[in-house]
Amino acid sequence: MEDDKLLMEDEDTQKDKYLTFTLGNEVYGIDIKVVIEIIGIQKITVVPEVPEYVKGIINLRGKIIPVVDMHLRFRRPGKEYSDRTCVIVIDVNDVLIGLIVDGVSEVLTIPEKNVVPPPDLKASQNKYIRSIGKIGEGVVLLLDWMKLFSEDDQSLFDDMSAEETSEEAT
Amino acid sequence: MAEPMVEVFIFETRQFLEQLEQIALGSEEQGGFSEEDVNEIFRAMHTIKGSAAMMMFDQVSTLAHSVEDIFFYIRELKPQKVDATAITDIVLNAVDFMRIEMEKLDAGGTPDMSSEELRNYTKDFLRNMKLDNGHDPDIDLRKVKNAKKADGAGGDAPAPEPEKKQQYYIGAAKPSKPAPVEEGTPKGAKHVFEATVFFQPGCEMEEVRAFGVVNNLKEKVTELHYLPEKILEDESATDTIRNMGFRLFFVTDMEKDAVKAELDQTIFLEKLEIKEVANVGELEYWPSQETIAITALENSEPIKPEMPPVQRDLTPAARPVPAKGGEGAQMITVRVDKLDKLMDLVGEMVIAEAMVTQNPDLKGMELDNFSKAARQLHKINGELQDSVMALRMVPLEGTFKKMNRIVRDMTKKLGKKARLVLVGESTEVDKNINEHISDPLMHIVRNSVDHGIEMPDVRVDAGKEETGTVILSAENAGGEVVIKIKDDGGGLNKEKILERARKNGILTKPESELTDREIYSFIFAPGFSTKEAVTEFSGRGVGMDVVVSNIKSLGGKVIVDSEPGLGSTTTIKIPLTLAIIEGMSVSVGGSRFTVPINYISRSFRPEEGAIFKDPDGSEMIMVQGNCCPVVRLYDMYDIPDAIHEPTDGILLLLEAGEARFGVLADELLGVQEIVVKPVPKYISRMMKTTGISGCTLLGDGSISLIIDPQQVHNIIFD
Numbered sequence: 063m064e065d066d067k068l069l070m071e072d073e074d075t076q077k078d079k080y081l082t083f084t085l086g087n088e089v090y091g092i093d094i095k096v097v098i099e100i101i102g103i104q105k106i107t108v109v110p111e112v113p114e115y116v117k118g119i120i121n122l123r124g125k126i127i128p129v130v131d132m133h134l135r136f137r138r139p140g141k142e143y144s145d146r147t148c149v150i151v152i153d154v155n156d157v158l159i160g161l162i163v164d165g166v167s168e169v170l171t172i173p174e175k176n177v178v179p180p181p182d183l184k185a186s187q188n189k190y191i192r193s194i195g196k197i198g199e200g201v202v203l204l205l206d207w208m209k210l211f212s213e214d215d216q217s218l219f220d221d222m223s224a225e226e227t228s229e230e231a232t
Numbered sequence: 233m234a235e236p237m238v239e240v241f242i243f244e245t246r247q248f249l250e251q252l253e254q255i256a257l258g259s260e261e262q263g264g265f266s267e268e269d270v271n272e273i274f275r276a277m278h279t280i281k282g283s284a285a286m287m288m289f290d291q292v293s294t295l296a297h298s299v300e301d302i303f304f305y306i307r308e309l310k311p312q313k314v315d316a317t318a319i320t321d322i323v324l325n326a327v328d329f330m331r332i333e334m335e336k337l338d339a340g341g342t343p344d345m346s347s348e349e350l351r352n353y354t355k356d357f358l359r360n361m362k363l364d365n366g367h368d369p370d371i372d373l374r375k376v377k378n379a380k381k382a383d384g385a386g387g388d389a390p391a392p393e394p395e396k397k398q399q400y401y402i403g404a405a406k407p408s409k410p411a412p413v414e415e416g417t418p419k420g421a422k423h424v425f426e427a428t429v430f431f432q433p434g435c436e437m438e439e440v441r442a443f444g445v446v447n448n449l450k451e452k453v454t455e456l457h458y459l460p461e462k463i464l465e466d467e468s469a470t471d472t473i474r475n476m477g478f479r480l481f482f483v484t485d486m487e488k489d490a491v492k493a494e495l496d497q498t499i500f501l502e503k504l505e506i507k508e509v510a511n512v513g514e515l516e517y518w519p520s521q522e523t524i525a526i527t528a529l530e531n532s533e534p535i536k537p538e539m540p541p542v543q544r545d546l547t548p549a550a551r552p553v554p555a556k557g558g559e560g561a562q563m564i565t566v567r568v569d570k571l572d573k574l575m576d577l578v579g580e581m582v583i584a585e586a587m588v589t590q591n592p593d594l595k596g597m598e599l600d601n602f603s604k605a606a607r608q609l610h611k612i613n614g615e616l617q618d619s620v621m622a623l624r625m626v627p628l629e630g631t632f633k634k635m636n637r638i639v640r641d642m643t644k645k646l647g648k649k650a651r652l653v654l655v656g657e658s659t660e661v662d663k664n665i666n667e668h669i670s671d672p673l674m675h676i677v678r679n680s681v682d683h684g685i686e687m688p689d690v691r692v693d694a695g696k697e698e699t700g701t702v703i704l705s706a707e708n709a710g711g712e713v714v715i716k717i718k719d720d721g722g723g724l725n726k727e728k729i730l731e732r733a734r735k736n737g738i739l740t741k742p743e744s745e746l747t748d749r750e751i752y753s754f755i756f757a758p759g760f761s762t763k764e765a766v767t768e769f770s771g772r773g774v775g776m777d778v779v780v781s782n783i784k785s786l787g788g789k790v791i792v793d794s795e796p797g798l799g800s801t802t803t804i805k806i807p808l809t810l811a812i813i814e815g816m817s818v819s820v821g822g823s824r825f826t827v828p829i830n831y832i833s834r835s836f837r838p839e840e841g842a843i844f845k846d847p848d849g850s851e852m853i854m855v856q857g858n859c860c861p862v863v864r865l866y867d868m869y870d871i872p873d874a875i876h877e878p879t880d881g882i883l884l885l886l887e888a889g890e891a892r893f894g895v896l897a898d899e900l901l902g903v904q905e906i907v908v909k910p911v912p913k914y915i916s917r918m919m920k921t922t923g924i925s926g927c928t929l930l931g932d933g934s935i936s937l938i939i940d941p942q943q944v945h946n947i948i949f950d
Binding site for chain 1: 580583823824868869870871909911912913914915918919922924927929933934935936937
């Protein structure tokens with residue numbers, strides 16, 4: 063009970079807060095509540111038979127987590143990694159994933175009234191963009207992190223929760 | 233997940249059920265119940281009854297009560313004619329019933345199945361048994377017992393004895409509660425009450441109901457005492473409560489009406505008397521602080537439902553008899569997830585140690601003292617790891633003993649005669665393994681009795697002892713546990729198996745080339761059964777394939793040997809533990825791979841021209857006269873910058889099952905204890921056929937992928 067309450071309060075203070083990062087010329091934002099930490103780029107162990115955008119796995123203090131190159135994920139040409147390159151570790155439904163981005167900028171508060179839905183373009187990749195936030199003159203593309211895991215891995219969480227329940231049942 | 237209280241209840245009840253089953257089976261074998269057995273069963277049933285009633289599971293508690301009655305009768309009147317088999321059946325049926333209810337409860341349901349049929353059968357049985365032994369079927373045993381006691385005490389009624397006797401002081405386990413003033417009314421608007429509760433005649437189990445009253449009340453009062461003091465332990469308590477009422481003495485800040493309302497809620501309440509007195513001194517019964525302190529010391533085991541659930545996890549393992557400072561007091565029950573966590577931490581530590589001692593910064597330095605200290609650290613870490621592993625190790629005994637029941641039930645139903653002999657049941661294996669081995673063992677033992685052991689007359693004709701023997705043995709052999717199930721039955725029928733295999737179309741090579749073992753291993757194929765008739769136990773062809781898949785998932789293997797007419801032996805080999813294995817790490821380009829050491833038969837640098845190609849381009853090498861295929865890891869995993877010339881690299885010769893094959897890598901990095909970590913699910917679901925079963929962290933913090941030779945083998949040979 064108390065945990066729930068704490069969690070609620072926690073979420074409340076994190077509401078409307080976004081971590082912004084750059085990818086090419088654009089500024090993206092991701093809900094702060096899913097971000098675990100930001101680390102510099104480190105040695106990545108490649109794994110076979112995965113899509114190109116999955117660069118491999120890294121060792122985060124004993125935890126092994128997959129990392130995804132966001133350039134490649136958005137089907138753009140990859141970019142050389144530099145010392146500005148960062149890995150944003152996010153936790154979605156207890157699945158940890160590292161997102162490789164060009165650099166992180168800051169944590170912004172974007173009130174709901176400044177957030178608009180993206181235009182419904184057929185050709186665009188905006189299925190990854192949940193909405194667009196206005197900050198003064200500029201805009202921030204707010205990531206829909208649930209869809210990040212998808213097209214083919216949309217079902218990841220369903221699968222996993224199903225697996226977990228079946229494991230419990232046995 | 234069930235509530236902690238319920239969880240504890242399930243856990244304890246299951247333990248009692250297991251114990252009950254063992255005692256019942258043992259007694260049947262001896263053809264009667266020893267006094268000790270009777271007491272044990274009585275106690276176990278009594279405790280189940282009590283705690284089930286506490287949890288309001290009436291079906292369970294009333295059933296336990298009826299079974300308890302039988303043993304109460306046996307214990308008190310020691311009847312001459314006791315049908316051990318029939319009683320064992322009753323106990324086992326009750327155990328089964330309760331077990332199902334526990335399952336239900338565990339799954340979040342309520343144990344609501346009616347036990348009436350079983351109960352009535354049990355009651356009738358007891359009645360008949362009493363008649364058989366020339367006793368009055370309606371005799372009230374508890375009265376008989378009390379009468380006896382009274383005789384001994386010189387004709388006095390078994391009235392509650394004054395202070396000197398042990399009593400429970402409810403609330404002793406809560407030290408935070410302010411101690412009440414010894415004499416006079418405690419400060420504040422406290423009221424002192426004396427209440428007597430009478431239960432309706434014939435409601436049965438008065439002692440348990442009284443306990444319920446105490447449990448309800450103790451939350452609301454400052455201090456509480458009651459007579460009789462030992463309601464659950466003392467069998468005469470029931471009688472006392474029935475005749476004289478259950479007397480409560482307590483201090484509370486509730487008004488008389490509130491107290492009355494509270495007590496009025498008692499189920500089966502017949503009459504309630506409440507009297508308010510000025511202070512505790514006027515009470516008929518009020519133990520002093522000293523007595524309380526002494527009793528608290530004497531009662532090494534505090535009253536059970538009093539304890540907060542968290543603490544329960546650390547209490548001495550549930551035992552039928554409160555341990556009197558013996559070995560039982562040295563035991564604690566720990567949650568498995570805590571052990572898992574500890575195991576993880578030790579795994580991290582093993583890696584961290586390697587990170588420090590093999591730190592690249594130290595390379596080329598002369599560090600005498602450092603290496604000395606590092607060696608010491610390594611030694612301690614090793615010991616720590618062993619101890620933590622040992623914590624998770626449990627003897628196979630429990631799992632083995634379960635098989636007794638299976639053999640008994642099957643022989644009874646099939647009309648066969650067989651006994652189960654257990655050898656080396658104290659062998660210890662990892663808890664995970666112990667859990668997973670139970671099903672496969674059950675299937676194999678069933679098979680042995682059903683297919684292996686012949687009917688008694690057939691056995692006699694064959695010149696064998698009428699009673700068949702199934703030997704279940706376990707031993708440690710290196711890093712493995714070897715479990716054997718050996719029967720002295722008819723053995724496997726090779727012809728029949730072959731015929732069936734032909735029919736099912738599972739023959740993999742010409743019949744003449746099949747070895748005996750290969751033929752026997754067909755019985756593990758899915759849907760395979762040579763039995764024409766499907767029995768309750770086997771013949772459906774499901775089961776043996778489960779055996780293999782279960783054991784394979786534990787990293788083990790199964791082998792069947794058989795001699796016609798003499799019986800067959802099934803051998804299961806499983807690794808002792810799964811979490812930490814020894815692995816050989818190799819580098820390929822910038823990547824690292826680790827191969828479990830027990831798969832590597834040798835590693836060497838191939839000579840010029842030793843590796844040759846067949847017309848399809850597949851590479852192979854001659855090793856000891858055998859031709860083994862060779863895979864190049866950089867090829868398989870598409871790794872750049874690796875050594876392409878075999879003479880500059882190293883070839884690992886791996887053994888997977890019967891097959892051997894070579895794997896080409898750049899360089900050996902050394903053997904290390906590795907902690908197996910699963911590949912993150914996000915990735916593992918994208919790669920299905922890669923031959924990689926997990927990953928691990930090496931000393932320098934880099935990740936190495938663990939190669940599963942079995943999977944690689946499948947990739948090569950398909």
